[in-house]
Amino acid sequence: MPKIVDHEKRKIKIAEATWKVIVDEGLEQATVRKIAKVADMSVGSLRHYFSTQSELFAFSMKLVSDRVRNRAENKYYDGPPLESMQELLSEFLPIDEERRIEMEVWMVFSSKTLVDPNLKALSQEVYDEMHRASKMVVEGLIESGLASQALNKSLEIERLYALIDGMALHGILHPDRFSVEKMQTTLKYHLKALCN
Amino acid sequence: MPKIVDHEKRKIKIAEATWKVIVDEGLEQATVRKIAKVADMSVGSLRHYFSTQSELFAFSMKLVSDRVRNRAENKYYDGPPLESMQELLSEFLPIDEERRIEMEVWMVFSSKTLVDPNLKALSQEVYDEMHRASKMVVEGLIESGLASQALNKSLEIERLYALIDGMALHGILHPDRFSVEKMQTTLKYHLKALCN
């Protein structure tokens, strides 16, 4: 009987170490050596789980989207509609340390997406998912009677989604200029604006 | 002092080569050797202009903001206010090849900003500039009487700026999903929404 390890858990541990190195030192410093060290294992061992760095990065990026999606899906939305929507959309913003790390890692990988075909597919998938979430919110507002039926639904979806990602970007790159509070207030403001 | 001009021209040529490599192959592939090759000069010669790679990157990033700013400032805005604002704000969106390249390079460097203190200052400066531009637009709309005085100016500024950068992000990362046309329509839609 071989040594028993939970393969998936190990991979997640490594991916989280990867996040840490990326956040602390940047993607270029996310070398196999450093990641192994942070994950507290040997380079050779790490290679059991990810045979190439590319694989490791793909998994690490995917873990971000999995985490965010899971949180968004498993949350219990029971308040008033506007508040529920605010809560849902906040899942995609760097409103606390946990989310900030994920968003930052996501952004760094997104950047890499431009020239790494390996990561492109996931980026597209998530774009589509986010787009659907944005659609759900806009349609939810209209159907619940909060928002006017006269809204241009399609454009509102694009606007909302771009707003979310723009705020996430500002929140990550300029936390001192664009605080979490501003983020939340601006989001609430936008949702309310849709309801006039 | 023609020498200085030449010197500066050379540096710009090198920075543009850097952009090219970044867009084509990514920041990690932007090695001194490759950049020198694309700029059609020797490695040693390139070093006369930039003694370290870090300097070169800082200059290359700054060139993006200079270019964008110059274009925005030197443009002659003579149409109706809403159209002028649309035109101004479009300068910050990847609406054509030239701008797409600049935005993409900017995004890649922004990513690096998170861990490279050398680039952080410029990033902040540009954030502030953009914020001011956003403010100008919002205030312009109010002062011209197009937009209601009841708007929350401060939040509208954040909203507009985030929308712009979010759209730029989507336009760069997902040009097939978020076309230039959608970008322009969404922007126009937003500006109009402010005027209701």
Add this chain to the structure above:
Amino acid sequence: MPKIVDHEKRKIKIAEATWKVIVDEGLEQATVRKIAKVADMSVGSLRHYFSTQSELFAFSMKLVSDRVRNRAENKYYDGPPLESMQELLSEFLPIDEERRIEMEVWMVFSSKTLVDPNLKALSQEVYDEMHRASKMVVEGLIESGLASQALNKSLEIERLYALIDGMALHGILHPDRFSVEKMQTTLKYHLKALCN
């Protein structure tokens, strides 16, 4: 003691997997991992049969000589002398897929012989065996009266043996230039030449 037979069978299976990897990808690619995979077993398991790679290689090389020797010895030579000799000597030429693989593997290991003392002994043994076979042929021809007694026996042996190995070499390295047919015809021609 059926266990021992199984043990031996397993070793042969592993050696054949080694051959396959060598022929397909070369000696340098004949890693323990790859061989284990081709042999359809785990790395750890393979180690029960060969505790070091060196052992494995020595066994794999020896298997070639065993196979060739067995075939040569167990063959029933009942035709005319010249034909029998042609048949015998053909056992040492890559005249079909099976033999081609063996010769190729042999050649690869022979190359390694130059610097690997572990393999040298076997190489010498086989040289001597082959030399004896060559001697048998030459003496056979003379004794049977087919060849003249005036032949320089010793030189004829060297000549025949070198011819065989030279043809094997050409057959392996340049099958498109030196076909199996040419090989056979040349051999027959040589044997006949001895009989003039």
Add this chain to the structure above:
Amino acid sequence: MPKIVDHEKRKIKIAEATWKVIVDEGLEQATVRKIAKVADMSVGSLRHYFSTQSELFAFSMKLVSDRVRNRAENKYYDGPPLESMQELLSEFLPIDEERRIEMEVWMVFSSKTLVDPNLKALSQEVYDEMHRASKMVVEGLIESGLASQALNKSLEIERLYALIDGMALHGILHPDRFSVEKMQTTLKYHLKALCN
């Protein structure tokens, strides 16, 4: 003005270092590090001349054929025909230290030829050249009236060429069994046999 070095000479120096390592320790030990050390330069410097190991090996192999060809072509053959031919053909045998090294290196690379497409072309070229040399000898013997016109020219060419390479092989792999003297005597014997 850049530092002036004779690029080609440097490459040859490196290739010779490669030969040395191969002869002393085998192809698998012919690592870039070891070669650089023997060539008395840094690894990075070596990479100026050969950007990949594959390139280095291809050049090193080619250098063998160049050396042998040059020697064969520039030699002044002025004795009796049979002696001239003996001398020419001896160029392809490991009759002294210099030639032994070249032949050994050639053999090692030939082995690699089987799975390295990069080296295959050269191997074929040399095969053809050697074949032509063999043809020249056979035809020379016939034309000079030394050998009978009744010879099967085509088969004699194959036979001679295989004999040469077989003897080279034996001379390299088993110098204690197949001495230089035997080599020469066997060759002379063969040439004479053609003349009966």
Add this chain to the structure above:
DNA sequence: GATGAATGAGTTTTCATTCAT
């Protein structure tokens, strides 16, 4: 016996930077 996880030394390769010319 069997498994595969773990290790660390070793490999090729890349690269920013320095330096002699």
Add this chain to the structure above:
DNA sequence: AATGAATGAAAACTCATTCAT
């Protein structure tokens, strides 16, 4: 000013071998 040779550190990756289960 310009060139490209030289360097050494560090990268990704490979691998035989060891070991716990």
